[in-house]
Amino acid sequence: MPTPAKVKIVEVSPRDGLQNEKQFIPTDIKVELINRLSQAGFQNVEATSFVSPKWVPQMADGAEVMAAIQRKPGTIYSVLAPNMRGFDGALAAGADEVVIFGAASEAFSQKNINCSIAESIARFEPVAEAVKAAGLRLRGSISCALGCPYQGEVDPSAVVDVARRYLELGCDEIDVADTIGVGTPARVERVMKAVTEVVDPARVAGHFHDTYGQALANILASLQAGISIYHASVAGLGGCPYAKGATGNVATEDVLYMLHGMGIETGVDLDAVVDIGQWISGHLDRKAASRAGNALAARKAA
Numbered sequence: 156m157p158t159p160a161k162v163k164i165v166e167v168s169p170r171d172g173l174q175n176e177k178q179f180i181p182t183d184i185k186v187e188l189i190n191r192l193s194q195a196g197f198q199n200v201e202a203t204s205f206v207s208p209k210w211v212p213q214m215a216d217g218a219e220v221m222a223a224i225q226r227k228p229g230t231i232y233s234v235l236a237p238n239m240r241g242f243d244g245a246l247a248a249g250a251d252e253v254v255i256f257g258a259a260s261e262a263f264s265q266k267n268i269n270c271s272i273a274e275s276i277a278r279f280e281p282v283a284e285a286v287k288a289a290g291l292r293l294r295g296s297i298s299c300a301l302g303c304p305y306q307g308e309v310d311p312s313a314v315v316d317v318a319r320r321y322l323e324l325g326c327d328e329i330d331v332a333d334t335i336g337v338g339t340p341a342r343v344e345r346v347m348k349a350v351t352e353v354v355d356p357a358r359v360a361g362h363f364h365d366t367y368g369q370a371l372a373n374i375l376a377s378l379q380a381g382i383s384i385y386h387a388s389v390a391g392l393g394g395c396p397y398a399k400g401a402t403g404n405v406a407t408e409d410v411l412y413m414l415h416g417m418g419i420e421t422g423v424d425l426d427a428v429v430d431i432g433q434w435i436s437g438h439l440d441r442k443a444a445s446r447a448g449n450a451l452a453a454r455k456a457a
């Protein structure tokens with residue numbers, strides 16, 4: 156497969172990046188993060204979740220966040236919704252894209268959304284219908300596509316099964332998610348190959364956590380498999396509350412540095428993203444987990 160000349164980066168830090176933070180992040184900080192990311196040129200920002208606040212308290216202010224952001228025309232603002240209640244919240248908030256999130260692992264499905272894979276798909280059916288009737292975009296995320304914190308190995312055929320169901324539900328995009336960052340390039344290549352036999356590669360996204368330091372290599376393997384959509388989180392923020400020990404998403408600064416170095420277009424201003432990474436890390440009182448981000452910030456300061 157030829158490597159894509161252009162890539163879409165979905166900036167997931169406002170949702171995946173912040174959802175696991177123990178201290179409640181003030182709504183105005185979340186809003187500023189989203190506004191700064193839109194201004195930096197991301198075509199798609201994952202803004203928040205409409206999930207049970209008992210399960211993920213950090214996302215309890217989703218409606219307030221969506222009401223306060225300054226929308227940049229052309230930017231897609233996505234939100235997660237696991238059920239019809241979540242969809243109602245997403246619709247009222249003016250989301251452009253609704254993300255349903257299932258798993259390729261039964262054990263993770265139970266821990267994350269309290270139901271089996273089959274039950275989750277049945278729950279997503281009315282959500283998908285409502286999303287389509289409202290004229291919104293629908294995205295389906297497949298967690299544990301490269302391994303599960305509870306059951307270990309996950310067969311690529313389990314990922315393909317969920318991808319097929321998502322296609323039947325009308326998903327515009329399907330995310331292959333390495334929730335705990337255990338994937339390595341050969342395995343990623345195998346899973347991407349299996350998924351793209353049933354889904355158009357232009358509609359498949361790679362969502363890699365960097366727990367084992369494999370995320371950039373996994374993106375490179377996915378590029379070679381023709382995948383042109385990647386999720387990333389500024390300063391490497393993130394982690395899933397139901398995947399203990401899993402660290403953040405691949406850092407956006409690192410992904411941009413690699414892609415721009417390869418001559419791949421993203422439409423995103425890396426310099427602005429470096430500043431955002433340093434700003435949000437300062438707010439969270441920690442060093443940014445982006446090697447390129449920290450190196451570029453140090454060079455700027457010198």
Ligand SMILES: CC(C)(COP(=O)([O-])OP(=O)([O-])OC[C@H]1O[C@@H](n2cnc3c(N)ncnc32)[C@H](O)[C@@H]1OP(=O)([O-])[O-])[C@@H](O)C(=O)NCCC(=O)NCCSC(=O)C[C@@](C)(O)CC(=O)[O-]
Binds near residue numbers: 174204239242297
């Ligand atoms: C799916 C449920 C709701 C099932 O949770 P449940 O307890 O089985 O469902 P329930 O219907 O019995 O509801 C429980 C309570 O939540 C309320 N509730 C129910 N739905 C909503 C809603 N939409 N918004 C607000 N509140 C809601 C509902 O009203 C009730 O309130 P109570 O009567 O007890 O006061 C729950 O398990 C949940 O919210 N889970 C969220 C899990 C989550 O957000 N995980 C993180 C995101 S996934 C992820 O990070 C992976 C990803 C996408 O990044 C890719 C990757 O890396 O793998």
